[in-house]
Amino acid sequence: MGLKEKLHGIKEDFKGKKMAPAFNALHTFLYTPNETTHNGSHIRAVDDLKRTMNTVIMALVPVLIWGIFNAGYQHYAAVDAANGIIREASLFGNFFTWDNFTMGAITVLPLVIVSYLVGLGVEFVFAVIKGHEVEEGYLVTGMLVPLIVPVDIPLWMLAVAVVFGVVIGKEVFGGTGMNILNPALTIRAFLFFAYPTWMSGDKVWVHGANAVVGTPDAISGETILGAYAQNSSVVYDFADKFFGFIPGSVGETSTFLIILGGLFLMFTKIASWRIIFSAIVGAAVMGLIFNGVVDQGWIAEGSKFYGLMSTPFWEHLIIGGIAFGIVYMATDPVSGAQTNKGKYWYGFLIGFLSIMIRVFNPAYPEGVFLAILLMNVFAPTIDHYVVQANVKKRMKRLKLKTA
Amino acid sequence: MALLSKKDTGLLLDPLADNNPITIQVLGICSALAITAQLKASIVMAVSVMFVLAVGNVVISLMRNIIPSKIRIIVQLVVVAALVIIVDQVLKAFAYELSKTLSVFVGLIITNCIIMGRFEAFALGNGPYRSFLDGIGNAAGYGLILIIVGFFRELLGSGTLLGFKVLGDPIAKTGLYAIGYENNGFMLLSPMALIVVGIIIWVQRSRNSALIEEN
DSSP, X not given: OOHHHHHHHHHHHTTTSTTHHHHHHHHHHHTSOSOOOOSOOSOOOSOOHHHHHHHHHHHHHHHHHHHHHXXXXXXXXXXXXXXXXXXXXXXXXXXXXXXXXXXXXXXXXXXXXXXXXXXXXXXXXXXXXXXXXXXXXXXXXXXXXXXTSOTTOOHHHHHHHHHHHHHHHTGGGTSTTTOSSOHHHHHHHHHHHHOHXXXXXXXXXXXXXXXXXXXXXXXXXXXXXXXXXXXXXXXXXXXXXXXTOSOSSTTTSOHHHHHXXXXXXXXXXXXXXHHHHHHHHHHHHHHHHHHHHHXXXXXXXXXXXXXXXXSOHHHHHHSTTHHHIIIIITTOTTTSOOSHHHHHHXXXXXXXXXXXXXXXXXXXXXXXXXXXXXXXXXXXXHXXXXXXXXXXXXXXHHHHHHO | OOSSXXXXXXXXXGGGTTTOTTTTSXXXXXXXXXXXXXXXXXXXXXXXXXXXXXXXXXXXXXXXXXXXXXXXXXXXXXXXXXXXXXHHHHHHHHOHHHHHHHXXXXXXXXXXXXXXXXXXXXXXXXXXXXXXXXXXXXXXHHHXXXXXXXXXXXXXXXXXXXXXXXXXXXXXXXXXXXXXXXXOGGGGSHHHHHHHHHHHHHHHHHHOGGGSOOO
């Protein structure tokens, strides 16, 4: 008897009992979709919720692997730098090494495990209480969460934040598909406001930096955004920033892999190209405005905004979490805008506001998660006006016809 | 219960749970968000509102037959304003530090919707004794929520209760802090008060399904 039959047997045994959803979850996770159409089907397609989720996970795997190697690489690079050795990044020379992998794995994998265990635990509890099937919604969230936090975040903080994010961000609104906010970003926002010392500054982005503060072995792990916000220069060149040999949240450093993931998601039509495209335009427009202000000499070199304002607009797109946010978070089909026209506005404003928050509030070195959460809230409003505009247009047409 | 008839008991106890001014009527939310970062401030606020509401209810109830209905709002405002000034002066005289923490929110008791709401809805149509009980009951219901919210926000946000370091010292790293616990800064921000009130409403409604509106 195979696993499938065994699980099916368990499912039959528990039918109608209180714990049924918990056991059904295993069965549906591995074999069948959560829900099948009961009435006459309208659309025949192979992509159910689970297929969609799995595609996003596939797009995230390269980023996660890069994140693991990079966590190790940044740690050893910082230790070397503290001893006066400047490293030149080379992909096979000192990046894809066994040392980097093991060091990265012991720092990053616990984040992934905690995120999934706690998040799915909450989903199980809610499924049992409410008596519905466990939803797959957490699969993607659970993968996104470890990728958008600093490597050294204490695990209990992550656990608290995941409980908060899943309950307040999703379950109170009715579970997967009903949430108004992106749960992964709710989790990050909670961490950011609750434990700011662990989510910003120059001590959390490289593993081990926090443990050696104030000792002779002290290492620095400032992000590029943090450095620019201080008006100081950075040692990383374009290739470092683009391919991701830089400190930052676990998964957001490699713009190159994120672009590949984004192309994959757009090709499979999981992510909306309208949102991604307009968000990039929005960010570029805001960046160009700031560059213009600097070129006109309207802002003094000593100003606290100068560092980030004078950053070329294209560089804004490859540093910080904006690429990751645009590709994997802004395109969340549940919390984003639904109408095609609305998607342009939604994306544009996300890009625009991200750069604005990034530049004008040095206390928030990364604005993209705040911008996306804000636009999540406004997405229904945008859709409303798009629909109303369409209604108005058609009414006019109707009048012309009948007049 | 010779002192209180069944109806009077209801006046006192209903606002504590099933007719709570904050969680059911959703009145007085502003002050619940603003001053609940510390338990002490919540308690003082609850007592102040209880004084203003109970005395104000009695005064309005005594005057209810001689207030011309066209100008009754003005009259009510004068009564509340007078009582709030008394509270404010007493706090300044005997608890200056605390009155500085509460700052403008003592004065803003005037705008607390619960007070005008009870004057309009109850004191104008009932005798002074019952109005007094109604005032005490509603203020207690309001205060209860304030104290619950204040308790969680101070405990989780600052690690203290009424100023006592119940979880240990965050700087010397004693107690819970020794094993890596940290205060939750989000709890000190007003949005978290809204979320805590929301959770209370959630718990209350899931325990008593009669409270859930049909839609």
